[in-house]
Amino acid sequence: MEGEGTATGRQRRATASQLDQWTVQDQVFKIYGAFASIPRSAQSVILELQRDKHVEYLTRGLQQLGPSFVVLDAKCVLLPSSFDLGFATGSCTQLLYLGNQLTMNWRIMPSTFLAVVRIQMVAMGVDQGRQVAETFALYWIGRRMVAVLWMHDAGEIDVRACYTAISVASILNILDDELAKGVGNYILSCQTYEGGIAGEPGSEAHGGYTFCGLAAMVLINQANSLDLASLIDWVAFRQGVECGFQGRTNKLVDGCYSFWQGGVFALLQRLPAFGGEGFGTSDVEVEWVSDSTSEGDDEDRDSSDDNEALHPEPDQEGHQSSSHSPESSTAVHIHHSRHNQLEPLFHTMALQQYIVLCSQEQEGGFRDKPGKARDYYHTCYCLSGLSVCQYSRSKNENSPPLPTSVLGPYSNLLEPIHPLYNVVSRQYHDAREFFSKY
């Protein structure tokens, strides 16, 4: 919703969408404006990832959650997925007991189950041996759960369910044609006229479902059936003047979409159609898109641009309307390699700027947007999104990103995540290897 519109447009009173958007924009631009006006030394401090504070916030939650968390009671297992990023704790999963509970609540939400698998993958990084018995519980439950899903309980199928079932099945090495049958067509039918993917056929294109849909299609090798051109176009336009991503057209920016939308680009980059090396089979080390000129490109830009704030120029009228006049360029210098098709298709530095300056809370945790409270869900997905940005130009998981890919000090660098599963890559590979034996 940039710009002023035509003369006739301006005479109409502002709509609810416009008012909401301008309110958020004003808040965000205030933050960027304040940032731009402080000395560079102070800027460096503000751009720091408050690692210790985030760990503290998350650890407290791992130990105990207050009574208000009962609303997540049925999905209590979902929360640990927020914690496995960036650090793995010594907490272990009690899958036998969980399995017992799951047997009782046999119609578990797939998302819950996926989180179980994630805990498993985290815990495995700590102690593989102990997990054997629990693995069999998981396997049995997984097989049963997936079968239940495809027995189709009215109204419970949606793109999220497809993704969680397929991704769990793939980690557990029980993904086969029977399970994948029908999923591809269903997800295809959920791609909308806008290009993004909806939760159900006919619904609105939405970032969360777009990620789930694309990831599921990648997992069953049917990504090319989608209209990828229109999907990319839609998701590219979800990054707004605020620098972060919105979930749907004409809706508000939200830190969690840093992963849902940003992750789509990470997936796309790996597709052969876009010059990627693909995702390989389970036994092949996944290759990142090669950007062989990245080392040589430092000379293309001044290192002082690393922390250049992306600050849209204020317009002359200076109020509610977008501060970013349509034809002006933002005060930023973009690092680009000579091989354009290997570059990330979104503005990775801008997104990092939104995450670090607008979503990060100095006391620990991340939030949707300024004015909203922090929570574990946003902490998870802001960190995931940040990792995606940092590794968006990396040759492979083993070679660390260049400093020019990281906003703020290089110590902000996170572990790489596997974009298909949103778990720390290392743990994904361990788990995959483990389950491939069974």
Added chain:
Amino acid sequence: MNWEEDEEKLLPSQRPEWSDVSPLPQDDGPNPVVPIAYKPEFAETMDYFRAVYRADERSPRALQLTHQAILLNPGNYTVWHFRRLILETLSKDLQQELDYVSKIAEKNSKNYQIWHHRRWLAEKLGPDAAGRELKFTEKILSGDAKNYHAWSHRQWVLQSLGGWDDELEYCHQLLEEDIFNNSAWNQRYFIITKSPLLGGLQAMRESEVKYTVAAILANPENESPWRYLRGLYKDDPKSWIHDPQVSTLCLKVLTSSGTNHVFALSTVLDLLSHGLQPSRELREAVDTLNPNSSSTKDSLGNTICSVLEHADAMRVNYWRWRKSQLIV
């Protein structure tokens, strides 16, 4: 079930009718992960719920208990599921149950379980439930015009139970209130493609293009109608590139000053990639916007990408990629 009776806050252990039941505590094992500090009231209610659930007791008291559990945590899908089993077994009045879930929904309009429960009920009640469900979603949308669950439910109702008659008009009203409401545009697309009362996309295209062009001209910075316009020609790019209304619209927008040109430029780029033969006026309009006059030898597509790299700087990487994808 009388709502007023439910105001009683007596816990099961305090009620004589539960004296025969042994509550079943939650067992998370010796080292639970992210344990929640349940309040005693919550823990006790759920302990009794687990007992009746395990025993598969589908009685009036069990139904009442599911209500207590729902009040404490409307997100517990197991409780809702079991409630449905009880409703069936006891052959309860489902219209009354709709009253019940409507009350619960008042404070929980984004709760998947509640919407799923409604869907289940409506399906059982059949086409007679259509009117009520459309009214209910309308009420939710009047407070939150983009509520994803409400729109999904509304679409499901229309397709499963009917009620299409006033839907296009309803959509129009919402767009009059807020032309930027993308959910309403999406619904409009749903209607013109799916409604049995209309002729389908092709038949509706002419009038829809007019509607959309007017919306775009009023607010060229509004992304929704631009995407909608493109959608009107889904799977039929030939009609799209040959429809004079489309290129005329782009030209109009590109030649007005103080206007957001990004979507117009992007549309022309897409048209070109599908074979549009650009007019001289279109070429000139784009050249006028190009700050770098030395590249007039470039293809129009190239020029557009160059303009967008500056005019839409957030997507500079995307436009560079698009440029690399151009044929010639």
